[in-house]
Amino acid sequence: MLLPASHQAHPAIPPGQDLAIDVRNLTKRYGSRRGITNVNLAIAPGSLYGFLGPNGAGKTTTIRCLLGLLRATSGSARVLGHDCWTQGDKVRTQVGSIPGDLRLWPWLTGMRALKLFGLIRGTSLLTKGKELADELELDLSLPVRKMSRGNRQKLGIILALAHQPRVLILDEPTTALDPLMQDRLRSMLRRAADDGAAVFFSSHTLAEVEALCERVAIVKQGAIVADSTLTLLRADAGYDLDVLWLENHAPKPPAWLPLLATRRPASTEPQGSRWIARFRPTKDHTLADVLALLHHHKEAIADIKLAQPDLETLFRRFYESDADDPRPVMHLNQAHVPSDATQPTATPPSMTP
Numbered sequence: 001m002l003l004p005a006s007h008q009a010h011p012a013i014p015p016g017q018d019l020a021i022d023v024r025n026l027t028k029r030y031g032s033r034r035g036i037t038n039v040n041l042a043i044a045p046g047s048l049y050g051f052l053g054p055n056g057a058g059k060t061t062t063i064r065c066l067l068g069l070l071r072a073t074s075g076s077a078r079v080l081g082h083d084c085w086t087q088g089d090k091v092r093t094q095v096g097s098i099p100g101d102l103r104l105w106p107w108l109t110g111m112r113a114l115k116l117f118g119l120i121r122g123t124s125l126l127t128k129g130k131e132l133a134d135e136l137e138l139d140l141s142l143p144v145r146k147m148s149r150g151n152r153q154k155l156g157i158i159l160a161l162a163h164q165p166r167v168l169i170l171d172e173p174t175t176a177l178d179p180l181m182q183d184r185l186r187s188m189l190r191r192a193a194d195d196g197a198a199v200f201f202s203s204h205t206l207a208e209v210e211a212l213c214e215r216v217a218i219v220k221q222g223a224i225v226a227d228s229t230l231t232l233l234r235a236d237a238g239y240d241l242d243v244l245w246l247e248n249h250a251p252k253p254p255a256w257l258p259l260l261a262t263r264r265p266a267s268t269e270p271q272g273s274r275w276i277a278r279f280r281p282t283k284d285h286t287l288a289d290v291l292a293l294l295h296h297h298k299e300a301i302a303d304i305k306l307a308q309p310d311l312e313t314l315f316r317r318f319y320e321s322d323a324d325d326p327r328p329v330m331h332l333n334q335a336h337v338p339s340d341a342t343q344p345t346a347t348p349p350s351m352t353p
Helices: 059-066 088-094 110-121 126-136 149-161 179-194 206-212 230-237 287-296 311-319
Strands: 021-030 033-043 048-052 074-079 095-098 167-171 198-203 215-220 223-229 239-245 274-279 301-307
Touching: 021 059, 033 059, 033 223, 048 179, 048 206, 059 074, 059 167, 059 198, 088 095, 095 149, 110 126, 110 149, 126 149, 126 179, 149 167, 149 179, 167 179, 179 198, 179 206, 198 206, 206 311, 215 230, 215 311, 223 230, 223 311, 230 311, 239 287, 287 301
Parallel strands: 048 198, 048 215, 095 167, 167 198
Antiparallel strands: 021 033, 021 074, 215 223, 239 274, 239 301
16 A cells, blocks of 8 residues: 655554664755655664665765764654664664775774774674684785775674674675675675664665565655565555567457556557556456456467566666655655755765774
8 A cells, every 4th residue: 555755654663662773754954955854764673674775865864863973953863772863872882884985994904903893892803703704705814905895895894793783784785795795795684683683774786685675765865755575565566567469469458457658669569569557456456357358368469578576676666756756655654754855975984883
């Protein structure tokens, strides 16, 4: 079920369940410009939560507010029960984070980093850090200045995970990692979630969010335009239907299956020989009705494609809507009232212990 974007509600969480991340109507303005507008998040322990949007959508601004590195203009943000601004030191102690642009001292070796961050956090990171380094195939004796960009990213991941935090806030964590290391990172994050950690995974890469996350928020112009499970997002999107008919055999489509007016048959196809439609099941017309219709005309069909859209297709639909309106649609458990907002360029924070 979809609701118009003017409806606002905090995302539903089962009664009695504490939230790892609780954000309500969070807004951050940069002078006369808005970075994020009325962002709401309700993320439970053990969640794998994707935060998806292109560069400049407001992802990093949201993350910096969650880490207490930016003071929100209005609204509230709490992580593990702590106010992100007034109790930012407690938040940063209990959270593992990776910024979008990781910066480490060039003289720092992996072992020195584990010892230094262990002193800051008040717990030894050596045992767990070495385990993670083995899994990521990182030589901890190398100084940062001699590491490739991918290896520096591996060290950032190790420092974020080594103290086994209850919340992970990760901004583009797979940057510079090869596909094998990306798979290993996903395995690490799944294990962390299985152990009860909330994973907040910010990315502009559709495939990795789809491969890892159970739930996803899509951000557009500083506002969340969708917040749901991938299953529900696809169910709301319906089915993409593409039928190629034999020449002069195309039937008239029923009124409940309108064809997309913006799509045209290929130049080599006779006019009217192709159906391209986006079908959303209703109580009156279900997927079974579509299948029955096609079965009835099966002798006239040359080719057919019927599938639910992947995440990339859904993502593009949100971003190909009216450019002046960041609010194309909102799901039942969507969390905010979006507004016109753009995020100015901001330099990502350095590594925060």
